[in-house]
Amino acid sequence: MSTDASEMAAEASPIGHGRLQWKILIGFIAGLAAGLLTYTFARDAAWVDTVVTYITGPVGQIFLRLLFMLVIPLLFSALVVGIAEMGEVRALRRIGIRTLVYTIIVSGIAVTLSIALVNLLRPGRGVDPAAAQELLAQGGDNARSIVQASTEAQTGISQLINIVPSNVVSAMSDNDILAVMFFALFFGVGLLLVQTRRTEQLKDAIEGVFEVAMRLIGLVIQLAPYAIFCFMFNLSAQFGWDLLVKLAAFVGVVLLALGLQMFGVFPLLLKFVARKSPLEFFRDTREASVMAFSTASSNATLPTALRVAHDELKLPDRIARFVLTIGATANQNGTAMFEGVTVLFLAQFFGVDLSLSDQIFVMLICILAGIGTAGVPGGSLPVIALILGGVGVPPEGIGLILGVDRFLDMCRTTLNVVGDLVCAQVISSTSSADLAEPSA
Numbered sequence: 225m226s227t228d229a230s231e232m233a234a235e236a237s238p239i240g241h242g243r244l245q246w247k248i249l250i251g252f253i254a255g256l257a258a259g260l261l262t263y264t265f266a267r268d269a270a271w272v273d274t275v276v277t278y279i280t281g282p283v284g285q286i287f288l289r290l291l292f293m294l295v296i297p298l299l300f301s302a303l304v305v306g307i308a309e310m311g312e313v314r315a316l317r318r319i320g321i322r323t324l325v326y327t328i329i330v331s332g333i334a335v336t337l338s339i340a341l342v343n344l345l346r347p348g349r350g351v352d353p354a355a356a357q358e359l360l361a362q363g364g365d366n367a368r369s370i371v372q373a374s375t376e377a378q379t380g381i382s383q384l385i386n387i388v389p390s391n392v393v394s395a396m397s398d399n400d401i402l403a404v405m406f407f408a409l410f411f412g413v414g415l416l417l418v419q420t421r422r423t424e425q426l427k428d429a430i431e432g433v434f435e436v437a438m439r440l441i442g443l444v445i446q447l448a449p450y451a452i453f454c455f456m457f458n459l460s461a462q463f464g465w466d467l468l469v470k471l472a473a474f475v476g477v478v479l480l481a482l483g484l485q486m487f488g489v490f491p492l493l494l495k496f497v498a499r500k501s502p503l504e505f506f507r508d509t510r511e512a513s514v515m516a517f518s519t520a521s522s523n524a525t526l527p528t529a530l531r532v533a534h535d536e537l538k539l540p541d542r543i544a545r546f547v548l549t550i551g552a553t554a555n556q557n558g559t560a561m562f563e564g565v566t567v568l569f570l571a572q573f574f575g576v577d578l579s580l581s582d583q584i585f586v587m588l589i590c591i592l593a594g595i596g597t598a599g600v601p602g603g604s605l606p607v608i609a610l611i612l613g614g615v616g617v618p619p620e621g622i623g624l625i626l627g628v629d630r631f632l633d634m635c636r637t638t639l640n641v642v643g644d645l646v647c648a649q650v651i652s653s654t655s656s657a658d659l660a661e662p663s664a
């Protein structure tokens with residue numbers, strides 16, 4: 225996103241307002257408490273079914289459908305503009321390509337790490353299988369009507385081939401998200417290659433679509449406290465206390481994954497590729513980390529990150545400006561990891577067995593989603609809802625994680641921003657020759 229767009233996006237952030245955060249937390253706790261009481265004292269009462277079928281179920285469904293409705297325009301516009309801007313600075317083309325390659329490789333490492341951890345630690349396993357299956361069956365019907373999980377039936381090589389859509393309109397109507405993302409990337413590359421007045425206008429218009437979609441998601445999110453109450457009620461009335469234990473395990477695995485990337489992968493990149501002391505780097509970037517943690521928005525942290533790159537890390541301005549501006553939307557390691565852990569956790573929770581090819585599908589989407597997720601508080605949520613539908617996990621599951629999302633958002637955003645600074649440091653140290661050339 226350009227800085228203007230970043231600012232607008234930050235304004236239109238899905239769940240950026242403090243009061244809404246509190247309401248969401250209250251909705252979460254109240255729904256959980258009501259559900260646990262029901263589970264403990266009235267597990268088999270007939271009225272519980274009626275409440276779930278006619279009140280709490282439909283409210284949650286409407287909320288999810290509103291989110292789904294906006295996901296395609298949001299993802300498409302974010303990806304197109306993100307890619308198009310990677311090549312915007314013509315003089316920095318080689319740096320642009322290096323940034324793109326770096327982003328894909330490091331996001332790939334991040335997602336692989338997080339998916340390996342969930343498989344190893346299995347935080348979602350062990351809930352009552354009968355209850356999970358029942359919920360899955362209910363949710364599965366709903367999910368199918370919202371998201372036609374076209375990818376479900378495909379395996380192996382055909383899954384790979386289907387990433388390239390033969391008809392982009394039907395890919396969109398099937399909610400075939402990987403195919404739509406592929407088209408968006410391709411379109412973004414096209415916008416890079418043709419730079420005329422009209423393509424500039426087109427890019428502006430697509431950026432406009434992004435801003436409108438963000439604003440509308442912001443409106444839909446106002447319903448979140450009520451929807452979350454309903455989700456939590458439905459889930460905890462069915463799963464009881466198990467739910468709390470699983471949720472704690474989920475938070476633990478997300479934090480562990482983020483920590484490994486931050487204190488394992490990043491120091492290695494700094495030390496061996498950028499030849500910079502990791503300790504010094506972390507000390508220099510403290511200000512940006514604190515800002516990212518407290519705002520939960522990469523875009524809102526951009527000005528601070530730019531200042532840190534200039535004043536503390538002393539990186540060349542041209543590279544820092546380029547890498548950080550793009551990275552605020554496109555290089556989101558923390559987000560990609562979080563999305564991977566969440567989707568697999570919920571699959572385990574609901575007893576959905578994901579084959580190796582399903583997991584590779586999730587990995588690919590998460591790498592792309594790291595590029596396509598808006599750098600604003602809660603930017604991951606609509607993307608996760610869509611991926612869940614794509615792999616046959618009830619999208620209602622998202623209610624389970626919403627209550628703990630703000631805290632995890634703060635942590636993953638810190639990783640996103642530090643990751644951008646690591647990227648800027650690595651690209652600077654490997655691009656000194658390019659910088660010596662006069663700019664075109």
Ligand code: ASP
Nearest residue numbers: 521522559599600603604
């Ligand atoms: N809050 C994140 C960011 O701004 C995006 C997300 O994962 O929700 O970087």
